[in-house]
Amino acid sequence: MARNRPLTPLAVAALALLTERDMHPYEMFTTMVQRHEDLVVKLRAGSLYHTVNRLADDGLVSAQGVDREGNRPERTTYTISPEGRDRLQATVVDLLARPAEEYPQFPLALAEAHRLDRDLVVDLLGARLHQTESRAAALRSGHARATTHVAQAHLLDIDYLAAMAEAEAAWLRGLLDRLNNGTLEWKVSCDDD
Numbered sequence: 001m002a003r004n005r006p007l008t009p010l011a012v013a014a015l016a017l018l019t020e021r022d023m024h025p026y027e028m029f030t031t032m033v034q035r036h037e038d039l040v041v042k043l044r045a046g047s048l049y050h051t052v053n054r055l056a057d058d059g060l061v062s063a064q065g066v067d068r069e070g071n072r073p074e075r076t077t078y079t080i081s082p083e084g085r086d087r088l089q090a091t092v093v094d095l096l097a098r099p100a101e102e103y104p105q106f107p108l109a110l111a112e113a114h115r116l117d118r119d120l121v122v123d124l125l126g127a128r129l130h131q132t133e134s135r136a137a138a139l140r141s142g143h144a145r146a147t148t149h150v151a152q153a154h155l156l157d158i159d160y161l162a163a164m165a166e167a168e169a170a171w172l173r174g175l176l177d178r179l180n181n182g183t184l185e186w187k188v189s190c191d192d193d
Contacts, residue, residue, distance in 0.1 A: 005058070007091045009041040010051045015060065015088040018080035022064050025052045026075060035150050036142060040157045052078060060084030118186040122179050129172040136165035 007015070017028050025048050032043055055061040061078045069075075080088070113121050139162035143155055178184035 007087060008051065010043065010047060011055055011060075012088065012091055012095075013037055013041050013043075014048065014051055014055065015080055015084050016092075018061060018078060019085065019088065022077050022079045024067070024075040024077045025049050028052070035154050036146060036158050039139075039161055055084065060087055114186070115188065117188055118179060121186075122176060125172055125176055125179075129169060129176065132165050132169045132172060136162055136169055139165060 013032060014025075014028055017023055017031055023031070026045070029043070029045050029048050032038060032041070032048075037043065052061065056063065056078065059081060061080050061084055064077045064079045066074045066076050116124075139158055143158045143162060146155055146158070175184070179186065
């Protein structure tokens with residue numbers, strides 16, 4: 001048993017659902033989709049089933065029973081173990097307390113944008129701004145609709161994603177202003193340094 005391997009984001013989400021009640025993986029999947037958790041974890045049904053099996057192998061969850069409704073396939077219901085609760089809590093505490101070392105692609109593109117023509121960069125950033133504003137609006141709209149049937153505590157991730165999209169949009173607007181009014185000097189730099 002590999003009990004000390006780090007929990008994946010999908011494993012954290014699955015364990016968290018099992019703190020609410022025992023569930024089978026299909027119910028976990030539909031609940032995550034309903035709560036829009038697919039915006040913060042890569043959610044695929046097959047991956048979720050694999051993750052739950054791995055959690056069971058690690059002793060963090062255990063099978064409680066198998067159900068069958070009509071001609072549907074059998075569904076195994078899982079419960080979280082005390083060790084699973086402890087690992088979930090420790091992981092969430094760590095994730096909340098310490099920023100992760102992430103390497104998003106957009107800052108890399110910004111670091112190398114000076115190699116492109118200013119007008120092209122303005123066009124590309126304008127398109128990104130439009131998409132980012134649309135994403136922020138969709139997240140806020142989805143958040144507002146979800147509050148009618150999902151507890152606010154389950155929507156903090158959506159609220160955060162909307163705030164990050166809004167912040168990026170504001171930053172992009174400022175950068176585009178600087179590019180358009182000439183306060184940001186721009187020369188195509190193609191030297192190989």
